Structures are given as structure tokens and as C-alpha cells.
Amino acid sequence: MIKPRFGCLGITDNCMLRCKMCQKWKPDIFISEKDVNKFPTVAQYRKFLYELRELVDDDFVVNFGGGEALLYPDIFEVIKIASECGLRTNINSNGFLIDEKVARKLGEAGMQNIKISLDSVDPKIHDYMRGVEGVHARVIQAINNLHEFAPAMNVSLISVIYEQTYRGFIPLIEWINNNEKIEHVLIMVAMQPNNTEPEEHWWSSKHGFLWPKDKAAVSVLMDKLIDLKAQGYKINNEIVQLKAAKEYLKQPDKFVKSTICNMYKAVHVSAIGQIFICFNYGFLGDIRKGDDIRKIWQSQEAEAVRREIKNCKKNCHFLINCYFEEDELTEELQNQ
Numbered sequence: 001m002i003k004p005r006f007g008c009l010g011i012t013d014n015c016m017l018r019c020k021m022c023q024k025w026k027p028d029i030f031i032s033e034k035d036v037n038k039f040p041t042v043a044q045y046r047k048f049l050y051e052l053r054e055l056v057d058d059d060f061v062v063n064f065g066g067g068e069a070l071l072y073p074d075i076f077e078v079i080k081i082a083s084e085c086g087l088r089t090n091i092n093s094n095g096f097l098i099d100e101k102v103a104r105k106l107g108e109a110g111m112q113n114i115k116i117s118l119d120s121v122d123p124k125i126h127d128y129m130r131g132v133e134g135v136h137a138r139v140i141q142a143i144n145n146l147h148e149f150a151p152a153m154n155v156s157l158i159s160v161i162y163e164q165t166y167r168g169f170i171p172l173i174e175w176i177n178n179n180e181k182i183e184h185v186l187i188m189v190a191m192q193p194n195n196t197e198p199e200e201h202w203w204s205s206k207h208g209f210l211w212p213k214d215k216a217a218v219s220v221l222m223d224k225l226i227d228l229k230a231q232g233y234k235i236n237n238e239i240v241q242l243k244a245a246k247e248y249l250k251q252p253d254k255f256v257k258s259t260i261c262n263m264y265k266a267v268h269v270s271a272i273g274q275i276f277i278c279f280n281y282g283f284l285g286d287i288r289k290g291d292d293i294r295k296i297w298q299s300q301e302a303e304a305v306r307r308e309i310k311n312c313k314k315n316c317h318f319l320i321n322c323y324f325e326e327d328e329l330t331e332e333l334q335n336q
């Protein structure tokens with residue numbers, strides 16, 4: 001039996017920013033009104049996390065995502081439970097709320113890694129993308145606060161290539177590389193904004209303003225990033241992922257992997273407790289109902305989803321930006 005290798009709790013869909021590239025701050029178009037903010041309780045998360053721990057290897061990381069994950073009312077308690085039961089932990093954040101108190105609480109809860117979004121060294125560009133003035137300054141302050149008040153935590157950044165950011169990308173990578181408070185950067189590429197109706201060719205729709213138009217210039221940028229990675233720059237992506245991103249930016253409708261998506265090894269939980277492997281292939285359980293992830297993972301329904309993933313050729317955000325591994329591991333699935 002394949003074990004889960006990637007885990008993400010999308011612990012809230014709420015957010016205080018007004019990003020151009022994400023509409024999580026608008027009413028959720030995928031959740032009915034009666035379910036909005038019907039978050040699982042801490043006790044329900046406890047049961048789920050302890051059961052998950054029995055299913056996974058010691059190096060398994062639970063990612064806390066959102067929305068802005070720090071807006072979940074009991075976030076520090078849930079992080080503490082994940083740490084106590086022996087899961088490794090990472091939280092993604094826009095950095096806006098990380099003052100001294102929050103930095104200390106994250107450290108005390110045992111959070112091991114944090115990834116903060118920063119798309120430009122230019123405050124005007126970052127704040128424009130985030131739709132709120134002063135976000136860039138808050139991110140810099142958050143990095144300093146975490147360094148000082150949660151020194152055991154690894155602080156990394158996530159930076160995304162958009163039409164508005166790609167020209168300033170190398171200065172951003174240089175700045176990160178020279179900043180001793182930052183562990184590394186995870187590079188991502190433009191995707192259709194969250195919480196919008198799926199569109200097949202989103203890059204040529206109303207959201208196309210995010211899509212880098214000058215293909216030659218973006219190809220040069222990707223080659224440069226691959227070169228910097230090979231030189232040992234603090235870039236977290238493997239070269240194979242950067243190469244796939246380069247292909248995607250050239251031809252967004254061509255599937256970027258040589259074999260299949262890795263997501264068959266993922267466990268996701270939505271903000272309202274729905275358990276799924278891939279968002280595109282339905283929900284398999286609900287932690288608010290006490291469903292046991294150990295049984296779900298081994299169920300026929302989960303196997304059917306894994307078979308569907310084998311044939312999926314969407315270039316979605318999760319494939320390209322979230323969980324990208326070398327293709328050789330797919331042999332596990334082929335032999336199932």
C-alpha cells in the first residue's frame with residue numbers, strides 16, 4: 001500500500017488581503033452558505049492528526065494553508081497537536097499578522113517551518129499584487145520577528161512569477177540569497193486565481209493580466225533560475241520542477257510531466273473538514289463526522305481516485321506549484 005507523502009490542511013478560506021491573483025477574500029463559490037466557517041473543532045483535528053500519524057512515515061509534513069491560516073481561531077492548538085503526535089509541520093502565510101506575539105506563539109506551538117509570500121523586493125509591486133498598502137513592510141517585519149522570537153523555526157519565502165513580477169525576479173532571488181534570515185525560496189508560476197470558476201484557457205481570459213506575455217523573456221528568466229539553482233542558490237525547487245515550469249510558461253495547455261501527477265499520494269482537508277486526495281476527484285470523508293483517514297486511505301473509493309489521477313492531464317496549481325516530484329516514483333502506482 002502506498003503511504004501518503006504530502007499533506008495539507010486548508011484550515012480556513014478567510015483572508016484579510018485583497019490579492020489580484022486570488023479571490024479567497026470573496027465569498028467562496030464552492031461552499032454553500034450554510035457551510036461557511038463551519039470549521040472542525042480542535043478535538044476533531046486531534047483525532048484526525050493522530051490517525052494520520054499512524055499512516056505516514058516520520059518525515060511526513062503537515063502543511064497548514066488557507067486563506068490565511070493564522071486566521072483559524074485555534075490555529076496554535078492544532079499546530080501543537082500536530083507537533084505532539086510527531087508530525088513535521090509547515091505553515092504558509094501572507095505574513096500580515098506576524099508580530100512579536102504571533103511569532104512567539106508559533107515557536108511555542110512547535111511549528112518547524114513557515115513559508116511567507118513575497119513576490120517583489122519593490123514594495124509598490126508587492127502591495128499592488130496583494131491589494132493592500134503596507135503588506136511588503138509587514139512581511140519584512142514578520143521575517144525579523146520570527147528570526148528574533150522563534151529562532152528554531154525555518155523561515156522561507158514563496159515567490160510567484162506573474163506578468164507584474166517576472167522582470168524583478170532575479171533581484172528578488174539575489175536579495176533572498178543574501179539574507180541570512182531566510183532559509184530558501186520556493187518559486188511558483190502564475191495560475192488561475194483561487195475561488196474563480198474553472199476556465200480551460202484562463203491565461204487568455206479576464207485573468208490573463210497575470211500571465212507573463214513575453215515568452216522569450218520568461219524563458220530566459222527560467223534558464224537563469226535553473227542556472228542559479230545549479231550554482232547552489234537558496235532555491236527550494238528541484239531543477240526538474242523549474243524545467244516543468246519553463247515548459248508550462250511556454251505552452252500552458254501542454255501537460256508538463258513526462259508521466260503522471262504525484263497527487264495520488266496526497267491527503268487534503270478543506271476548511272470545513274472534507275477529506276480528499278485531489279480536489280478534482282471528489283470528497284472521501286469528513287473530519288467533522290469523525291471519519292478515520294486510515295480507513296479512507298485504504299478504501300476502494302480512494303483507490304478509484306488514484307486510478308483517475310493516473311490519467312489526469314490538467315496542468316493545475318497543485319501539480320505545478322504544490323507537490324512536484326521526479327517521475328520515477330510513479331512506478332509504485334504502475335505496479336499497483
Ligand code: SF4
Nearest residue numbers: 015019022024067094
Ligand atoms: S493569495 Fe493568500 S494572501 Fe492573497 S488573498 Fe489568497 S489566501 Fe489571502
Ligand code: SF4
Nearest residue numbers: 261278312316318319
Ligand atoms: S493534475 Fe491537478 S487535477 Fe489532475 S490529479 Fe493532479 S492535482 Fe489533481
